[in-house]
Amino acid sequence: MLDMAMFRENADAIRADHDRRGIPHDSIDEVIRLDEEWRKAQYDVDQLRRKRNEAARGIADAKKSGDEDAAKAIMEEVSTIGSQIDELTAHSEECLATRDTLRMSIPNILHEDVPVGEDDQKNTLHSLHGEKAELAFEPRNHNELIEMNGWVDQARGAKVAGSRFYFLQGDLARMEMALQQYGADFLMERGYTLVQPPLMMNREAYEGVTDLSDFETVMYGIEPDKYYLIATSEHPLTAMRMDEVIEPSELPIKMVGVSPCFRREVGAHGLSDRGIWRVHQFTKVEQIVICDPEDSWEHHEDLLTNAVDMWDSLGLHYRVVNICTGDMGTVAARKYDLEAWLPGAGAYKEVVSCSNCTDYQANRLRMRYRTSDGNSAVHTLNSTAIATSRALVAIMEQNQLEDGTVSVPEVLRSYMGDKSILEPIV
Numbered sequence: 552m553l554d555m556a557m558f559r560e561n562a563d564a565i566r567a568d569h570d571r572r573g574i575p576h577d578s579i580d581e582v583i584r585l586d587e588e589w590r591k592a593q594y595d596v597d598q599l600r601r602k603r604n605e606a607a608r609g610i611a612d613a614k615k616s617g618d619e620d621a622a623k624a625i626m627e628e629v630s631t632i633g634s635q636i637d638e639l640t641a642h643s644e645e646c647l648a649t650r651d652t653l654r655m656s657i658p659n660i661l662h663e664d665v666p667v668g669e670d671d672q673k674n675t676l677h678s679l680h681g682e683k684a685e686l687a688f689e690p691r692n693h694n695e696l697i698e699m700n701g702w703v704d705q706a707r708g709a710k711v712a713g714s715r716f717y718f719l720q721g722d723l724a725r726m727e728m729a730l731q732q733y734g735a736d737f738l739m740e741r742g743y744t745l746v747q748p749p750l751m752m753n754r755e756a757y758e759g760v761t762d763l764s765d766f767e768t769v770m771y772g773i774e775p776d777k778y779y780l781i782a783t784s785e786h787p788l789t790a791m792r793m794d795e796v797i798e799p800s801e802l803p804i805k806m807v808g809v810s811p812c813f814r815r816e817v818g819a820h821g822l823s824d825r826g827i828w829r830v831h832q833f834t835k836v837e838q839i840v841i842c843d844p845e846d847s848w849e850h851h852e853d854l855l856t857n858a859v860d861m862w863d864s865l866g867l868h869y870r871v872v873n874i875c876t877g878d879m880g881t882v883a884a885r886k887y888d889l890e891a892w893l894p895g896a897g898a899y900k901e902v903v904s905c906s907n908c909t910d911y912q913a914n915r916l917r918m919r920y921r922t923s924d925g926n927s928a929v930h931t932l933n934s935t936a937i938a939t940s941r942a943l944v945a946i947m948e949q950n951q952l953e954d955g956t957v958s959v960p961e962v963l964r965s966y967m968g969d970k971s972i973l974e975p976i977v
Contacts, residue, residue: 552655552914554928558582568660571667572876578657585650592643596636603632656764659911661876662848662885668875674888675875680859681868683892688953692895693944694826697723699955701976703827715816715831722973726946726959727834727939729966731809734836734937737861738807743838746806748787750813751778756790759916762881769815784808785933788839793916796926803842803850807936810835827940828900836936843920844910847930851907854934855887858903861936865960867945868892870899884909889935891945902941905934947973 557565562583566576606629666675697703702723708716719727735745757763757770757779771780781787788808797804812835827833838857840850855871862869874886889903910928913919919926950958957973964971 552651552911553657553660554910554914555586555654557660558586558654564660565657568658571661571665572658572879573669578653582650582654582657585646585653589643589646589650592639592646596639596643599632599636599639603629603636606632655758655915656762656881658879658881659884659909661879662907664873665879665885666873666875669877671875671878673875674872674878677871677873677887678859679870680863681866683868684894684949686894686951690894690948691951691955692826692893693828693947695895696947696951696955696957697826699975700957700973702973705826713831715829717827717830719827721976722967722970723943723947725967725970726963726973727943729963730937730939730942731834731836732966733963734861735807735809737864738836738838738857738936741857743805743807746784746788746791746808748781748784748791748808748810750781750811752781752787752790753778756793756916757786759793760786760789760882760912765881771813771815780813781810782814783812783835784810784837785839788837789841789912789931789933790916792841792918795918797841797918797920797929799843799920799922802920802929803840803846806839808835808837808839810837812938826944828944830940833938833940835938838932838934838936840932841918841929842932844927844930847907847909847932850930850932851885851905854932855905858889858905858934858936862889862891862903864962865942865946866962867949867960869902869945882906882908882911884911891941891949893945893948894951895948900941902938902945903935907932 553565558579562579565579569576569579666673668674691699700721700723702719702721704718704720708718739745751773754763754777766782770782772778773780785808788806792804812833814831816829816831838854840847840854842850859871869889869891872888872890874883874888879886883906885907887903887905888901889905890899891902892899908931910930912931913928918929918931920929946960947957950960952958952972956975959967959971959973
């Protein structure tokens with residue numbers, strides 16, 4: 552969330568950002584009103600406490616002089632002041648809680664270079680990579696490929712867990728594991744520490760990294776323990792340092808997380824979202840950086856470079872797009888997406904999301920670093936490296952052969968016993 556000082560000292564910057572996003576200022580104005588009401592209540596409580604303390608001293612003096620009536624009157628006054636303090640304190644706490652709940656729903660301030668647009672059709676092209684495959688035959692979509700080769704059993708997945716769950720098997724399962732290891736190795740070679748996170752988080756930690764009012768509908772809750780299955784390792788890795796003051800010598804903290812991810816994926820989806828493209832469980836290799844605010848935009852470009860270099864090494868065709876104001880969520884200040892070309896679907900589709908969240912998550916997590924002027928919020932960044940199910944789809948569709956088998960990207964072959972072709976399950 553945005554620091555409260557910004558609402559007090561630079562509210563016009565928040566209003567200008569809302570104008571770029573095309574959303575009203577009502578929430579901003581209400582946060583400011585509640586803050587002023589909270590501060591007034593705090594001031595009034597302090598004044599009443601002073602008054603009560605002064606009156607309490609008079610009780611001792613009255614008793615010392617033997618004036619019991621005066622002592623009794625003062626005690627009644629102290630009791631009345633105490634009731635007023637209790638009432639004002641309750642009001643103050645209510646204002647503070649309402650203010651901060653509302654503040655958590657107000658989105659981050661966007662980077663000045665974020666393109667303005669009402670939806671994803673206004674995202675702009677950043678760069679184009681690789682060559683679009685020229686297939687000498689009618690390309691199959693990944694649904695056809697997994698069915699004809701027996702690599703995915705969706706029917707039995709649905710039988711034991713429900714729709715959008717599946718059994719991955721044979722050479723495709725082997726490639727999925729290869730992608731995990733390759734992605735982790737790639738980033739460890741660039742100085743990232745491998746971390747396997749918990750697969751569940753409590754509500755407080757989850758509220759620190761995302762807007763649950765918006766995101767909770769796609770998450771799986773664990774009852775009666777009140778945990779959530781993680782939707783991405785970004786969330787536990789970013790929350791890992793909540794309520795901590797980080798020494799500057801530790802920054803930047805660079806992590807590569809590998810974990811299963813769980814999403815309900817509610818709502819209607821198109822034909823190209825079927826198969827293993829949009830599923831309830833998948834594995835993701837994720838990049839995380841926690842850093843000094845002065846360095847965060849440089850790290851954002853580094854995260855993008857890592858993703859680009861990794862996807863280039865797989866020999867795939869894709870594009871990088873700048874996400875526009877209308878397609879931006881609550882948390883990120885700027886975001887790039889990598890969109891892979893899917894010949895069978897005839898479309899570019901998102902495979903990587905790369906975001907700088909500036910101090911938005913850090914403020915929610917109370918995560919700071921030590922400076923000579925006091926403690927200050929760090930910046931947090933994240934980027935997909937490889938979401939394996941989507942990478943598998945891109946590889947299958949771009950590397951498909953006429954007989955329905957699939958060529959294995961060269962960088963993955965050493966992880967698969969030098970196998971060069973994904974073969975069907977007989």
